[in-house]
Amino acid sequence: MTKYYISILLTAILTNNFVLSKFLGICPFLGVSKKLKTATGMSLAVIFVMAMSTAVTYPINAYLLEPKGLGYLQTIVFILVIAVLVQFVETVLKKYIPSLYSALGIYLPLITTNCAVLGVVLLNVERAGAEPSFGFAASMFNSVGGGLGFMLAMVMFAGVRSKMESCDIPKFLQGLPITLIAASLVSVSFLGFGGIVENIFG
Amino acid sequence: MAEKTTLRKEFTKGLLVENPVLRLVLGTCPTLAISTSMTNSIGMGISAMIVLVCSNIAISMLRRVIPSKVRIPAYIVVIASFVTIVQMLVKAFVPALDSALGVYLPLIVVNCIILGRAEAFAGKNSVAASAVDGIGMGIGFTAALLCMATIREFFGNGTLFSGADSLLNLFGITSFTGIEIFSRLPESLHIEPILILILAPGGFFTFGLLMAVSNKIAEGKGKPKAELRGCDSCPMSGSCSLIARDEAGDCAEKQPAQATANTTGGDA
Numbered sequence: 001m002t003k004y005y006i007s008i009l010l011t012a013i014l015t016n017n018f019v020l021s022k023f024l025g026i027c028p029f030l031g032v033s034k035k036l037k038t039a040t041g042m043s044l045a046v047i048f049v050m051a052m053s054t055a056v057t058y059p060i061n062a063y064l065l066e067p068k069g070l071g072y073l074q075t076i077v078f079i080l081v082i083a084v085l086v087q088f089v090e091t092v093l094k095k096y097i098p099s100l101y102s103a104l105g106i107y108l109p110l111i112t113t114n115c116a117v118l119g120v121v122l123l124n125v126e127r128a129g130a131e132p133s134f135g136f137a138a139s140m141f142n143s144v145g146g147g148l149g150f151m152l153a154m155v156m157f158a159g160v161r162s163k164m165e166s167c168d169i170p171k172f173l174q175g176l177p178i179t180l181i182a183a184s185l186v187s188v189s190f191l192g193f194g195g196i197v198e199n200i201f202g
Numbered sequence: 203m204a205e206k207t208t209l210r211k212e213f214t215k216g217l218l219v220e221n222p223v224l225r226l227v228l229g230t231c232p233t234l235a236i237s238t239s240m241t242n243s244i245g246m247g248i249s250a251m252i253v254l255v256c257s258n259i260a261i262s263m264l265r266r267v268i269p270s271k272v273r274i275p276a277y278i279v280v281i282a283s284f285v286t287i288v289q290m291l292v293k294a295f296v297p298a299l300d301s302a303l304g305v306y307l308p309l310i311v312v313n314c315i316i317l318g319r320a321e322a323f324a325g326k327n328s329v330a331a332s333a334v335d336g337i338g339m340g341i342g343f344t345a346a347l348l349c350m351a352t353i354r355e356f357f358g359n360g361t362l363f364s365g366a367d368s369l370l371n372l373f374g375i376t377s378f379t380g381i382e383i384f385s386r387l388p389e390s391l392h393i394e395p396i397l398i399l400i401l402a403p404g405g406f407f408t409f410g411l412l413m414a415v416s417n418k419i420a421e422g423k424g425k426p427k428a429e430l431r432g433c434d435s436c437p438m439s440g441s442c443s444l445i446a447r448d449e450a451g452d453c454a455e456k457q458p459a460q461a462t463a464n465t466t467g468g469d470a
Contacts, residue, residue, distance in 0.1 A: 021402045023231050023232075023234040023235035023405065024309075027314065030230070072286060072290060075282055075285055075286050075308040076282035076283060076285075076286055076311075079282050079312070080278070080279065083275055083278060113278075113312045113314065114312065115309045115313075118311065119309055122305050122308055123305055126305065172414050173410075173414055174427075175417070175427050176227065176410075176413050176427070176428055177411065177413045177417065178410070180413060181406065181410040183406040184403040184404070184405075184407040185403070187403040188398075
């Protein structure tokens, strides 16, 4: 069983990386990765919100929506739950843990409309419906893995971008085009992980 | 007469000058993920356009009713309702498209184009102008998607409109299933498709090149380069500017960033 959870975690981080192979959360990946500090702060906030929202939406789906046959309301219920949750977490952090708020707080409102968070929640529910062994614990591992994968991609890319600043880039590629091409090369390196998890745990 | 010309302007600006993908850099996630196939791009573009037009109209009608403090949650509810409607229609009438788009269909809710237009345009303008703006932006989005998908599908898979029957089924046409190009070439001209173009890295690469071309054209017309200026059209601009200020600030953080580049360079 432990093996199963570790394989879920590693798959989410390496082979099915949210940013580099599923294209979820591209906006923060391109927009907030200029500096290592902001990249780390944003990623930590994403891991936190992903885990929290899975912990809340999984029971809502399993005990409320599915038994009542309201599966079609998933999208609207989940986005509202995430929005409320983010607002709630922000308020609580501001009041009780100001140090954490100053580190993560400014990223929280951005995360409501981050497709990686809604994406992970929807993917978990979809997979849980198709695969009976994929329960609450597996969903949590998948979410945390997805968040860690997001962090890995962000931190790596922040490094690549800081190197790029001192490079002599052809004029027509300056700005966004070279950033996207650099992202493509980082993504190639993640292609190399294909099959690795299956081979270790298969 | 003046009314007419402004409406036409609202329509055409979405196609080129303010193309949501190539000029405003919005909705990058679906653009990269769906553009592996031309058929799916058209399906995605039309679904997003329906949501965009309907939500623009609804939000524009409600713009005097929604208090400005809670407008973002209100917009999200309106958008999510229309996405659910579109999701159910696609499931019922074009099930093949539903399985091809997968999670990206419900993710139209968080597509920045839609929330961005609601915040930047529909919340401030008349119903007619908002509807026209939605149609223009929707067509611009579809065109950019289709442009990328044509390049990726042609070179990466050697086909055009592969699997088109899933969409055309709606009109009772099942005979057209796309054009195979590479596999029809004579033996002496045999070419293998560049598979990596339909994989994830190819998405980033094609988008980068398209962005360079679009920047070049914009430069020729004296327009600025496309940048990730989410802050203008993104509804979360309040917190966005905080990050922008943070990023523009001190360069003391450069040192650790450099160090990471060195350690991760080996893996890449």
